[in-house]
Amino acid sequence: MNFGGLDLNTVWFVLVGVLFTGYVILDGFDLGVGVLHLFVARRDEERRVFLNAIGPVWDGNEVWLVTGGGALFAAFPAVYATVFSGFYLAFMLLLCALIFRAVAIEFRSKHPAQQWRCFWDRSFALGSFTSTLLIGVAMGNIAWGVPIDARGEFAGTFLGLLHPYALLMGVTTVTLFAMHGAIYLALKTEGELQARVRERINPLIIAFILSYVLLTLATLLYVPHVTEAFRREPWFFTLVVPVVLAIANIPREVNRGREFYAFLSSCAAMAGLMAIFGVGNYPYLVYSQPFPEHSLTAFNAASSPKTLGIMLTIALIGLPVVLAYSISIYWIFRGKVRIDKMSY
Amino acid sequence: MTTELLARLQFALTITFHYLYPPLSIGLGVLLVAIEAAWLKTKNPLFHQMARFWTKVFALTFAIGVATGIVMEFEFGTNWATYSRYVGDVFGSALAAEGIFAFFLESGFLAVLLFGWDKVGPKLHFFATCMVALGAHFSAIWIVVANSWMQTPAGFHIVGDGLHARAEVTDFWAMVFNPSSMDRLTHTVVGAWQAGAWLMVSIGAWYLLKQKHREFACLSVKLGLTLSLIASVLTLATGDRSASGVARNQPAKFAALEGHWQTGPQAPLHVVGWVDAQTETTRGLALPGMLSWLAYGSAAHPVTGLRDIPRDERPPVNFTFQLFHLMVGIGFAMIGLALWASWALWRKTLENSRTLLWLLVISVLGPQIANQAGWWVAEVGRQPWIVYKLLRTSQGLSAVVQANQIVASMIMFTGVYLLLFAAFVFLLNEKIKHGPDETDLQPTGKLALGFKGGAA
Known part of the structure; x- marks a missing residue:
């Protein structure tokens, strides 16, 4: 199969990217709501509104990560194996955080005792924050490069993953998800609570822009292989334009009270950021440093062309159907949150 | 302890805890479809009340199933990196297909099932419930296909050698329909139906014992029991097929199931027994010739004994034997019950027999224990192979993961899972104490539309 000169490996590089982008955009606002949970929602009723804003959808959103993991396993088994065994403790922490986040949403409002609710509120917030930070740190390491030996195995340590660049990427991700979550909440809440949520949007946008600018400077200075694609093909810089416009559009739409358009802008900005990340890293899936020749790429880490072809058929059948019913389900749950007896 | 044993224990711990929940979701999913179909057809508000109550129980099991399932998706990579590189081309595609075809469907429509009561009409709600149940079954299909490929690999060839060897797909459908996948899938699914069905029976019987919610309880017991009866008989039939498949495809595992040492005809079937692997003997109550007859339809047919299997290719025999007999014993007990x-x-005597009601209350443990024992048999009986006859478990480990990292993560998972289990039991108990909601006899919102005799 041939897609206008694209080979199957590149197609799968893009598809895995699409799945993780779907995850970042969709679970990004769930996690962002979690990050804001303790700070913005104070009374029990408000916290229930926050949880019910994401209640019907967070579960389906998390599936993007699970499917992304499965697709990575199928299309690039060597990457799946090296990254998850190499980042062992970091991933165990991520899994633990995601477990707490998930069950906290489900369990919190099922019992009225204050201590019970307080415990799960904290679990939800801490689980969301830790997951977000670790996702950012992982992406930071992928871009920065990690030590890979000649067998293709990770040769670094857990603490070695926590270098300043990766942590900066982690902080950037937290601010981005918090911003995205706040915009989503503005869409789903009303009255006094919405006013309080709206106040947080601009500071979060500024925090995100500051950390992203710092991150970009660091990338330009210290991560030359990521910027190389842009030097080689300067027209890739046009990717930056829609991201800047989308982010600039957010406060404008929020001021006009058009939260839905603000939310769409935020989604578009995140898609653009992921595209920039993908273009910068292609063809590397895991960049190796200090030995770039050991890097895992879309070509040396991939499954056989036969499997990539079969998987593409599966994706082409499955993804449109998934998108169609996911959109319908979002449509059913449109509008402001109303607490009823089935609510969390 | 070796890294290999620790990694195996970690997988056993996380998968065993995870597998408490998906069978309940699969079984309750089927029952929810039946309940909502009955409600649509009869418009009897009792069915609406049942749908509401059992949906809440379903939500609880589903939540933990999802939370613990995400660990499984990544654990192949964390602890079994070499295995993952070796099988990714084949095994990975089944796992990815599970994500795209099953998980999205399940969790997407779960939203409508749980929160859509007042937002969509009864038919659309029924459709959503069907999709959730279908998604749960799709998930079973793909994961059992993937595991069956590890038991009876097919549709692949090995490319490269030494460290770079790996399995690559040659025939996708031969991989999906490998020799054991359909037998094991049907057996797994009916086992899951039993888990959900007996839970419904158990809670219903509890209300009957406490003389609460009588109408609700009677109907729940009746419905649960119908599925229990069908599923328990089907479990026997599919189990029989599955076992004769094992006899043909995995002779070492089959010999271990029965502690069968000497190859020959008239192989005996043990009702109970104890295996001594040192002296290569099995003592116990045995029916002569039955094993040959059950596996091949003729007592004269020889069955391979463990003495003909090289020592380093034998699974732990007594462990496999005991768990297999536990599973079969419970299976028959469930049919009897x-x-x-x-x-x-x-005969309308059920409500008066306290003994029987008590037995029904504890019946929920039966399928849970048998399902777990069955999976332990399947996995331990395949040892020392991680992919049968292709890759040893000891060769599949992550090269870079140290024993202390595994211990640390196991301590973490044990703590987290104990907490989750305690919270689950606590909340389920609360739900049961609270019981079905009387106001649920009156549908609200869009559900009430087109509902004759419903809310005015």
């Missing part, structure tokens, strides 16, 4: 309770229900 289902028949007894159905008969009592038919």
